[in-house]
Amino acid sequence: MTNTLPLQGIRIINFGWVWAGPVVGQTLGFLGAEVLKIESRARIDMTRNLPPFAEGVPGPDRSLSNHACWAGNGSVMVDLKHAEGRELVMKLIAESDVVIENFGPGVMERLGFGYEALRAARPDIILFSMPAAGLYGPLDHVRTYGLSLTSLTGLDSLVGYEGGPPIPVENAYSDPFAGIFGGFAILAALHHRRSSGQGQHIDFSQQEAVMQMVGPAYMDYALNGRSGGPRGNRHPTGAAAPHGVFPCAGDDRWIAIAVGSDAEWAALAEAMGSPAWACEPALASVAGRVQAIDRIHAEIAAWTRGHDDRSLATRLQAAGVAATPVLAVADLLDDPHYRARGTFIEVRHPLGFDETLYGGYVKMSRTPAVVRPGPVMGQDNDRAFLDILKLPAEEYQRLKESQVIY
Numbered sequence: 001m002t003n004t005l006p007l008q009g010i011r012i013i014n015f016g017w018v019w020a021g022p023v024v025g026q027t028l029g030f031l032g033a034e035v036l037k038i039e040s041r042a043r044i045d046m047t048r049n050l051p052p053f054a055e056g057v058p059g060p061d062r063s064l065s066n067h068a069c070w071a072g073n074g075s076v077m078v079d080l081k082h083a084e085g086r087e088l089v090m091k092l093i094a095e096s097d098v099v100i101e102n103f104g105p106g107v108m109e110r111l112g113f114g115y116e117a118l119r120a121a122r123p124d125i126i127l128f129s130m131p132a133a134g135l136y137g138p139l140d141h142v143r144t145y146g147l148s149l150t151s152l153t154g155l156d157s158l159v160g161y162e163g164g165p166p167i168p169v170e171n172a173y174s175d176p177f178a179g180i181f182g183g184f185a186i187l188a189a190l191h192h193r194r195s196s197g198q199g200q201h202i203d204f205s206q207q208e209a210v211m212q213m214v215g216p217a218y219m220d221y222a223l224n225g226r227s228g229g230p231r232g233n234r235h236p237t238g239a240a241a242p243h244g245v246f247p248c249a250g251d252d253r254w255i256a257i258a259v260g261s262d263a264e265w266a267a268l269a270e271a272m273g274s275p276a277w278a279c280e281p282a283l284a285s286v287a288g289r290v291q292a293i294d295r296i297h298a299e300i301a302a303w304t305r306g307h308d309d310r311s312l313a314t315r316l317q318a319a320g321v322a323a324t325p326v327l328a329v330a331d332l333l334d335d336p337h338y339r340a341r342g343t344f345i346e347v348r349h350p351l352g353f354d355e356t357l358y359g360g361y362v363k364m365s366r367t368p369a370v371v372r373p374g375p376v377m378g379q380d381n382d383r384a385f386l387d388i389l390k391l392p393a394e395e396y397q398r399l400k401e402s403q404v405i406y
Contacts, residue, residue: 005370008032011096012028013099013100014038014099015108019069019179023178027180028187030370037070037073040085041406042081050063050065054349066374071371073375075379076385077406097126099125125199129202129203130178132206134205153214157230162230241293249305255313268319271319310325
């Protein structure tokens, strides 16, 4: 038995920028990989300038959201506009196992880091590319961010109130989803390399990854000819009724309730005090409740308005009814389940301030993830250039003064 993290000894060079690419590095960093993100003050990543900033002081090393999104990554500063800078990075790649990039198709080749060039430096290298819609095909030119990906994949078309227009997803949900999904793809490639000795180039289309979330709607269209659309909070196939979000006592407090069986309906009716409307025979079956779902939802909403969301959820769960408070952002840190799971953790940043980060979302019993704050720019320069590449001190200083390392 060993307590060594599973990817200890694996080194990753991460060109990923904004959120999706860094989350791939974050996921693998939680598993023990050494992740060196390549960046430069010549072109500072946009997320480093996102507020809020630690102690209210702006700066590329003080963005709290950046630190949460990039935790697990290191930082090596190289200006890739310099030929010497690109040469340094290629030497680092020769000492590494995986390269991550989320540029558009052709960018890595123009920088001199195409797959064949990487293979010349390290024959068993794994190159993980995550363009918007793949490296080839009629959409290979598309450029996206997380918000536009939910539209490109059709996910936005399913979000909204029943009978109303689509309401686009408000958060760049696609970025972390594709990042974690991509981490799994790299694990598969590392497993393949361990058994075969072969590296590979992974063409990971973010569009195809996020499309997994619309799978049921796609199958319904392909098999039944039905086009999906906004359904509010109703069950997409009518397999559960009631199935919705209902108002509770207080300002903007809500509870989600889902009833998937007749036994659960009986339990909910009893919890409501067995009102006459809920005991009607027509509502004893799922089919009957689906037919009367507007009325049922209105009656439940009238009942839930007088209850506290958390205490009502606890009571319904004890009765065997699926229910949960709808959490606002401010509720997340105090949620008992998230606290028990270590979903968010408090850390001390090397610059001297405290901040809240995502805890390790990969949970391993013998080897818990070690979560470090998002990197200060260039914090791993000494490690990369003196320890790994063993540059002479004088050469290292020259490269910094000439802003190749910058």
